[in-house]
Amino acid sequence: MKAAVLYEPGKALRLEEVELDPPKEHEVRVRIAAAGICRSDLHFMKGEAKITLPAVLGHEGAAVVEQVGAGVTTVKAGDHVILSFVPNCGRCYFCTMGRTNLCDTHAATGANLFDGTTRLHKNSQRIYHMGKVACFAQEAVVPESGCIPIPKDFPMAQAALIGCCVTTGVGAAMFSAQVQPGSAVAVVGCGGVGLNVIQGARLLSASKIIAVDINDASLEFAMRFGATHMVNSKAQDPVAKIRELTGGLGADYTFEVFGSAETVEVAFNSCRKGGTVVVVGLAPLSQRAAIDPVALVRFEKTLKGSYYGSSRPSLDMLRMVDLYKGGKLNLDDLVTRHYKLDDINKAYDDLERGAPGRGVITSF
Numbered sequence: 001m002k003a004a005v006l007y008e009p010g011k012a013l014r015l016e017e018v019e020l021d022p023p024k025e026h027e028v029r030v031r032i033a034a035a036g037i038c039r040s041d042l043h044f045m046k047g048e049a050k051i052t053l054p055a056v057l058g059h060e061g062a063a064v065v066e067q068v069g070a071g072v073t074t075v076k077a078g079d080h081v082i083l084s085f086v087p088n089c090g091r092c093y094f095c096t097m098g099r100t101n102l103c104d105t106h107a108a109t110g111a112n113l114f115d116g117t118t119r120l121h122k123n124s125q126r127i128y129h130m131g132k133v134a135c136f137a138q139e140a141v142v143p144e145s146g147c148i149p150i151p152k153d154f155p156m157a158q159a160a161l162i163g164c165c166v167t168t169g170v171g172a173a174m175f176s177a178q179v180q181p182g183s184a185v186a187v188v189g190c191g192g193v194g195l196n197v198i199q200g201a202r203l204l205s206a207s208k209i210i211a212v213d214i215n216d217a218s219l220e221f222a223m224r225f226g227a228t229h230m231v232n233s234k235a236q237d238p239v240a241k242i243r244e245l246t247g248g249l250g251a252d253y254t255f256e257v258f259g260s261a262e263t264v265e266v267a268f269n270s271c272r273k274g275g276t277v278v279v280v281g282l283a284p285l286s287q288r289a290a291i292d293p294v295a296l297v298r299f300e301k302t303l304k305g306s307y308y309g310s311s312r313p314s315l316d317m318l319r320m321v322d323l324y325k326g327g328k329l330n331l332d333d334l335v336t337r338h339y340k341l342d343d344i345n346k347a348y349d350d351l352e353r354g355a356p357g358r359g360v361i362t363s364f
């Protein structure tokens, strides 16, 4: 089957034929229907984050079940599923305490499947599976716990987005920050994930939602998802502007949704006393943010990380499905570009150029 393989950071993804072995126990073979173009994959392509190579990237996907391995009971051939990039073992400390997005067994096995091997290979060379999803391909073998069944009439491109940017973004507002009605929110970085922090904050009845980005088109686009104010941080000092817009106080909640030391600092410094700073982006491995420890203490700020929106993916993705069906989440306008798998490198060029909204591969 055809897949987009990353062999070396800094090089384009190579589209080639690879082999995919049948699913083992508690694994499922799926045909990919939609795969989202998320910045996290780009971090691996640029070498800003580490993954064992060669690897098939892609962690935001929706698919149709083709074949199930031994012992699989929760899905069957023909089912439509959202793929989770943190499938969970159900037995480790974090799964037992209900924090399934932090599953230790998933972290320990990384871009292998749970048994520590890959189903992907090219002749004798192993190929790794990003997030145990690897959906920049025609097909994938994924853990059963990474398959979240959805109704067959649910649109697949929108379903794919629930696999990452929706759950990560809406979850950051809903579960990590628990935004209170009437509060002031600032979102630094308004791409696919940031737009969902914005619409999550709108859903939770924030009264002021300040979108911060370096790209005017992304800011304009953010207004359609609930932003009430725009700040171009290339043209204005974002910290001063957020303070001005919040009566000198700073925002109740600030979200960093790009992934850099600089944007973490903007989020920290524009949060009010007693407020909450939520960091969603992964900064390049070499960077360190300058956080003033005195401000942290004297201003009683809460600084927290948010991974997969602090969600329990298999439970909370179904809430996103229902919120969309109830007209409370706008996923239709999020999808701004459709691509063929063959054009994946162009899709990432468009992301880097700052095209607003989300690109989705819908032809394989």
Ligand code: COD
Pocket (backbone or CB within 6 Å): 037, 038, 039, 040, 059, 164, 165, 168, 188, 189, 190, 191, 192, 193, 194, 212, 213, 214, 215, 218, 233, 256, 257, 258, 259, 262, 263, 280, 281, 282, 283, 306, 307, 308, 351, 354
């Ligand atoms: N200040 C403000 N905005 C900026 C700046 C800046 N200095 N630089 C760039 N931006 C804007 C861009 O113009 C763009 O609009 C936006 O930031 C980024 O949007 P996208 O669409 O390119 O990126 P997303 O939304 O797909 O991804 C953002 C993440 C923060 C999720 C990603 O970069 C990341 O760090 N992922 C790792 C963390 C994680 O949880 N990964 C799991 C799967 S996502």
Ligand code: ZN
Pocket (backbone or CB within 6 Å): 038, 039, 040, 059, 060, 164, 165
């Ligand atoms: Zn993602």
